[in-house]
Amino acid sequence: MYAVRLHAFGPAENLTYEPAEDPLPAPGRLRIAVAAAGVHLLDTALRAGHQGPLPERPALPTVPGREVAGVVDALGAGVDGLWLGRRVVAHLGFAPGGYAELAVTDVDRVHEIPENLDFAEAVAMIGTGRTALGIVQFAEPGPDDVVVVPAAAGGIGTLLVQYAENAGATVIGLAGGAAKAARVRAAGADLAVDYTDTAWPAKVRAHLGGRPATIVYDGVGGEVARQAVALLGPGGRHLVFGWSAQGIAEGEGYLVEGLSESVLGPAMLRKAGGLRALELRALAEAARGRLRPAVTRFPLARAAAAHRALENRGTVGKVVLEP
Template sequence: MHAVRLYAFGPAENLRYEQAPDPVPGPGRLRIAVAAAGVHLLDAALRAGHRGPLPERPTLPTVPGREVAGVVDALGDGVDGLWLGKRVVAHLGFAPGGYAELAVTDVDRVHEIPRNLDFAAAVAMIGTGRTALGIVQFAEPGPDDVVVVPAAAGGIGTLLVQHAKNAGATVIGLAGGPEKTARVRANGADLAVDYTDTAWPAKVRADLGARQASIVYDGVGGETARQAVALLGPGGRHLVFGWSAEGIGEGKGHLVEGVSQSVLGPEMLRRAGGLHALELRALAEAAHGRLRPAVTRFPLADAPAAHRALENRGTIGKVVLEP
């Protein structure tokens, strides 16, 4: 098979597309002929040598990637033969191996893909989708809410905008540049705002009139988050789940009097029945058309370009590698 390997921490150019041995599934495991592999900002942080939320950095050499979808082509001992040939998606957890033509995982991590979902959409929902649903359980929006979503053109932001609109909320989506704000608007946001325009907070206040924001879903940190939090009225809720504008793990809260702030970590995914339940719900939401992930696709061999684009905010939605 072909795979993308990392031999030394550093820039995206350190990712090498090359031949690798085919993995063989052991007992209780199966192998997936990968049709789509998810790329996460955490992958880029680990590649650069940061450990992020992991207890330690990956052991090198490694094949990055933790989200895959494809067709089951081999079974280990003890795995039901009915899995063979099924279209499946899996989150590999903290075990890497996704950036490859073949990936092995435990059978209990695998979900059959609903008939009307393609592989890229399934990959988006197994990781990004479950995270979005994990976030909103801490502040479910309703018809009386004004929701602000920084990075609204990103993978998680796209789904948060849709979820809030489905709940009847007024949604303000922030994104960088006219192409991304156009996508946010098409995605259903009531107001799509270019945060590279320094006057954007005043424009939002003018549009809201007497209303104030009630929820900020913050995955970026930095100045954009500070300005978004300043839009919250008394009793507003600020949910922090990432710091992409400041680097992984570098974010600091932006406390405002009268606003409740929750800084969410991996434990947020363990509520509401745990990871498995969130993954099932995410796939079902997509299968029924209630959540529609946006995807930016790259060939597997172009993994370095995918990492650079993600780090430079040159992507829309979930980044996916396709062998």
């Protein structure tokens, strides 16, 4: 098989597409002929040498990637033969290996893909989708809410816009540039604004006619988040799930006591009943057509270009590699 390997921490160019030994599934595991592999902002941080939220940096050389979809082509001992040939998707957890033509994982991590989802959409929902649904459980939007979504053209942001729109909320989506703002409008936002325009907060206030925001779903941090939080009225909620504008592990300056709540990691899982429950719900929502992920696709051989585009905010929705 071919895979993308990282031999030294550093820039995106350190990702190399090269031949690799075919992995074999151990007992209780199966192998997936990968048709789509998810790329996450965390992947770019790990590639650069940052530990991020993981217990430790990956040992080198490594094949990055933790989200895969494809067809089961080999089974380890003890795995039900009915899995062979099925279209499946899996989040690999802390174990990397997704940027490859073949990947192995525990059978307990695998979900069958609904018939009306393609591989890239399934990858988006198994990671990004489960995160979006984990976030909204802390502040379920309704018809009386005004929801602000910074980075609304991103993978999570697109789904949060759709979820809030389905709930009847007034949805304000923020995106970097006119083209991305247009995509946010198409996703269902009542108002989509370009946050690179310094007048964007005034445009939002004018649209709302003095009505305050009630929820900010924030994966950005930085100045955009500060301005979004300023739109909140009394009793508003600022849910923080990332800091892409300020780096992978920073972003304290915009948090407001009494408004801001981190919903990352263990808190999300305790409330949801575990990762598998979120994954099942995310796939079901996509299968029903209630949530449709946006996807930016790259060939597996161009993983370095995918990393650069993601770091430079040149993508829309979930970034996916396709062998």
